[in-house]
Amino acid sequence: MNLDEDHLDIREGVRRICADYPGSYWRELDEREGYPSEFVKAMTQAGFLSALIPEVYGGSGLPLRAAGVILEEIHACGGNASATHAQMYTMGTVLRHGSEAQKNEYLPQIASGQLRLQAFGVTEPSSGTDTTKLKTRAVKEGDHYVINGQKIWTSRALFSDLMLLLARTTPIEQVTKKTEGLSVFLIDMRGAVGNGMTIRPIKAMINHNTTEVFFDNLRIPANSLIGEEGKGLRYIMDGMNAERILVSHESIGDAKWFIKTATKYANERVIFDRPIGKNQGIQFPIAKAYAQTQAAELMVRKSSAIFEEGLPCGEFANLSKLLSAEAAWEAAEACLQTHGGFGYAREYDIERKWREARVQRTAPISTNLILSYLAEHVLGLPRSY
Numbered sequence: 001m002n003l004d005e006d007h008l009d010i011r012e013g014v015r016r017i018c019a020d021y022p023g024s025y026w027r028e029l030d031e032r033e034g035y036p037s038e039f040v041k042a043m044t045q046a047g048f049l050s051a052l053i054p055e056v057y058g059g060s061g062l063p064l065r066a067a068g069v070i071l072e073e074i075h076a077c078g079g080n081a082s083a084t085h086a087q088m089y090t091m092g093t094v095l096r097h098g099s100e101a102q103k104n105e106y107l108p109q110i111a112s113g114q115l116r117l118q119a120f121g122v123t124e125p126s127s128g129t130d131t132t133k134l135k136t137r138a139v140k141e142g143d144h145y146v147i148n149g150q151k152i153w154t155s156r157a158l159f160s161d162l163m164l165l166l167a168r169t170t171p172i173e174q175v176t177k178k179t180e181g182l183s184v185f186l187i188d189m190r191g192a193v194g195n196g197m198t199i200r201p202i203k204a205m206i207n208h209n210t211t212e213v214f215f216d217n218l219r220i221p222a223n224s225l226i227g228e229e230g231k232g233l234r235y236i237m238d239g240m241n242a243e244r245i246l247v248s249h250e251s252i253g254d255a256k257w258f259i260k261t262a263t264k265y266a267n268e269r270v271i272f273d274r275p276i277g278k279n280q281g282i283q284f285p286i287a288k289a290y291a292q293t294q295a296a297e298l299m300v301r302k303s304s305a306i307f308e309e310g311l312p313c314g315e316f317a318n319l320s321k322l323l324s325a326e327a328a329w330e331a332a333e334a335c336l337q338t339h340g341g342f343g344y345a346r347e348y349d350i351e352r353k354w355r356e357a358r359v360q361r362t363a364p365i366s367t368n369l370i371l372s373y374l375a376e377h378v379l380g381l382p383r384s385y
């Protein structure tokens, strides 16, 4: 048993593809805020992006850990999985709560790459983390729903055919619990843009192809509803543990890339007639980041195992997300500092990866909200908000 690396065949397969998409590829995309279409195509053709789609629908039916390893390797190779990961973390909602007709219609096409399910619309400008206060409304009219409202930070919306949307179907004043009355829809965006849906790119610190999406009387067929009306928040929350575990793998991949890059440079760069890596001021931050990464990775493997057993894993999914994002950030800082001024030169990819690693402390859930979860739900402290 290899305690360091499991799923070796997957890791090697992903590394082979990533070798064709070096730092220069990601750098060029970053500069023009482009979408990595060629990379997504190569990963789809190799079957990696259908990892979580069951074989019966044309996917590879792999466990969550295997999907996470795919994302980790993309990041450990210097790339970025953000263009591809939503297809994995939205899958739980569709698989567990979608109808057989929805699954038969969409999953084989997603698995083959004909359709992309990469857009996930939850966050809104005025409600932010306070999801139950979101204002986007879906009102049933005959055999359609009519949608009005706005989402923000809807990443990849311009490069996706389908969107998973959370909207309010019953006004908050009419529900007994504010978590009720929200519903999830699987929207076919192909006919929607220009017919009630407008997408505007957001210029951001990282190349995440993120957007604002406006809904102005968008009519969607009633059978776009996933599961039961009013239960949408529960379905989305169900999928969030998987999402947290998956993106934790990305942070672990980032941390490994930073540690490897920093160590190499610390050994090679000679200043004051000796490698800078001889100085403990250079060694210690890298060693500390390594220790944090090892610990975070254990938690990521633990949470994946608990998830796969079908046991409650909220605590461990949140711990994974927190610890891996912090480990990646420590490693990013150590790597940037080790490189001195050269860390700022774009051709080294460090400043790009540093910006990209930072987002995991904010999205899809911020560090503060994880700490609140642990305080309240694990430690039994009073609810703070």
Ligand SMILES: Cc1cc2nc3c(=O)[nH]c(=O)nc-3n(C[C@H](O)[C@H](O)[C@H](O)COP(=O)(O)OP(=O)(O)OC[C@H]3O[C@@H](n4cnc5c(N)ncnc54)[C@H](O)[C@@H]3O)c2cc1C
Binding pocket: 119, 120, 121, 122, 123, 124, 127, 128, 129, 130, 152, 153, 154, 155, 156, 204, 208, 210, 359, 362, 363, 364, 365, 366, 367, 368, 369, 372, 384, 385
């Ligand atoms: C690059 C990027 C991509 C994204 N992609 C998507 C996407 O595809 N789909 C999607 O739906 N969303 C997406 N998001 C949105 C992301 O999930 C939110 O930004 C995040 O959940 C925080 O919400 P907010 O930005 O509105 O912050 P706010 O809710 O306004 O919070 C601001 C700050 O206050 C803190 N805070 C708020 N309330 C409390 C409290 N009670 N206790 C302690 N601290 C608190 C927060 O932790 C945060 O640091 C993306 C964001 C980014 C940056």
